[in-house]
Amino acid sequence: MLWHAIAPVRRYTKASHDVVRHPRLCSDAKILLLYVQGLPDDETHLALSEHGLKLGIKGRAFQRAKEQLVVNGFVHERRAAGERGLWATHQLVSNVPLTDADALAVWRGAGVGAGDSPSVQFPTVGEPSPRSVGHQLPVDEELGKNSSRPPTEAPSEDEGEVEGAGVAVEVVELSPQEVEAERVLLSLRNFDRQLRLGVREARELVGLAVEWLRRGVSAGELRRVLSSGLPAKGVRSAVGFLRHRLEMKMPEAPAPEPEPVPETESASVSSDLPDAPPTPPTPPRVAPLVTCAGPGNEHVFRAYGGATLCPDCQQAAAWARWAERRAADLGVDLAEDAAQAVEAGRDPDGWRSRLAAAAAGATAEAGGEQ
Structure with missing residues (x-):
C-alpha cells in the first residue's frame, strides 16, 4: 500500500486513534462523532439528529449510530426542566468515553437544569387589567325561548375533560417516566409501519412500558425489543402485538432489599411522632460503564451481573x-493460539477444515481395522 498525506495547517480536527479504530462503532457513528467535535461554537445548540441530516445519516442508520455512541459512553442524554417549567432534553457529546458520574459532573459544571422557576421571572403573569362586567351571563339566569345562546353551566369538579369546539379532549398529567415510555411507543412507527400507534393506543400500553423502565431497562433497549423479530406474516394489530410482547418478555423484577427490624424503644418513640412523608420511588437501576478486560483497544461496556468482558x-x-x-x-495439534484459531476458522483452509479432515481420517482407519 502506497501512502501519501499532507498535514493540513488550518480547518482540521484532531481525531484519537481510539475513536477511529474503535471496534464497536460503525463508520456512521465515527463520522458523526468527528463532525460534532469540529463544530464551531455557534452551531453546538443544534440536536445531534440535525447534524446527522447534514451528513446524510438519517432514519435507521442514525438510530443505530446514536445507540452505539450512547452504549459506549460517547453520548449522554438528560431531561431537565427549563424555562417556564417546560421539559427539555440535553445532549452531551465527548470525544472520550464518559461514565454516568463524569457526565453528571460536566452537566453540573455547565449549569444544565438550573434555570429559574416561572415564579422568579418578573412580571409573572403580566400587568393587571380592569375587570370586565356584563360580558358573561350568570349561571342561574333563565333565557327566553327566542335566544340562540344557551345558559352557562358551572363546570363539574369531577370532570377530567375539557370541551371545546364540540370535541372532548382528556387532560392527563404524565410523570417523566410515563412521558419517556409514551415517546418510545410512538417512535416505533419510524422502524416499521406495522407498529404505528395512535395517542390513545399508546396510553393503553404506557403502564406496561413504564414497568420495563422501572426494572432497569433503558429506552433504547426497550425500543429494540419491541421493534425487532416481527412475524413473517405481518402484524395484524399493533396494540395487541405490543401488549403481548410487553407482558411475555417483561424482565424479572429486582429483588427487594430486606427491611431492618425496628427496635422496641424506637417504635414506642416513633408512635408519638406525626406521620412521616411517603418515601419517593426508587429510580431505575442502570448498569455502570466499566472497562473491558479483553484484548484489543481499550473499550467500555455496561456490565450486568459483575461481568468483566464485553459480549x-x-x-x-x-x-x-x-x-x-x-x-x-x-x-x-493446532499451531495457532486460541484467538488466532477463531479468526482462522473463518477461512476455508482454517482449523475447521483441518478438524474435519482429521475426523474423516479417524473414521477411515476404524473401518479398515474392522
Whole structure:
C-alpha cells in the first residue's frame, strides 16, 4: 500500500486513534462523532439528529449510530426542566468515553437544569387589567325561548375533560417516566409501519412500558425489543402485538432489599411522632460503564451481573475454548493460539477444515481395522 498525506495547517480536527479504530462503532457513528467535535461554537445548540441530516445519516442508520455512541459512553442524554417549567432534553457529546458520574459532573459544571422557576421571572403573569362586567351571563339566569345562546353551566369538579369546539379532549398529567415510555411507543412507527400507534393506543400500553423502565431497562433497549423479530406474516394489530410482547418478555423484577427490624424503644418513640412523608420511588437501576478486560483497544461496556468482558470478547473466548477441546479430542495439534484459531476458522483452509479432515481420517482407519 502506497501512502501519501499532507498535514493540513488550518480547518482540521484532531481525531484519537481510539475513536477511529474503535471496534464497536460503525463508520456512521465515527463520522458523526468527528463532525460534532469540529463544530464551531455557534452551531453546538443544534440536536445531534440535525447534524446527522447534514451528513446524510438519517432514519435507521442514525438510530443505530446514536445507540452505539450512547452504549459506549460517547453520548449522554438528560431531561431537565427549563424555562417556564417546560421539559427539555440535553445532549452531551465527548470525544472520550464518559461514565454516568463524569457526565453528571460536566452537566453540573455547565449549569444544565438550573434555570429559574416561572415564579422568579418578573412580571409573572403580566400587568393587571380592569375587570370586565356584563360580558358573561350568570349561571342561574333563565333565557327566553327566542335566544340562540344557551345558559352557562358551572363546570363539574369531577370532570377530567375539557370541551371545546364540540370535541372532548382528556387532560392527563404524565410523570417523566410515563412521558419517556409514551415517546418510545410512538417512535416505533419510524422502524416499521406495522407498529404505528395512535395517542390513545399508546396510553393503553404506557403502564406496561413504564414497568420495563422501572426494572432497569433503558429506552433504547426497550425500543429494540419491541421493534425487532416481527412475524413473517405481518402484524395484524399493533396494540395487541405490543401488549403481548410487553407482558411475555417483561424482565424479572429486582429483588427487594430486606427491611431492618425496628427496635422496641424506637417504635414506642416513633408512635408519638406525626406521620412521616411517603418515601419517593426508587429510580431505575442502570448498569455502570466499566472497562473491558479483553484484548484489543481499550473499550467500555455496561456490565450486568459483575461481568468483566464485553459480549464480543466473551464470544471470542468461548470459541477459543471450544476449539481447544475439539482439537484435544481429535488429537490435532493446532499451531495457532486460541484467538488466532477463531479468526482462522473463518477461512476455508482454517482449523475447521483441518478438524474435519482429521475426523474423516479417524473414521477411515476404524473401518479398515474392522
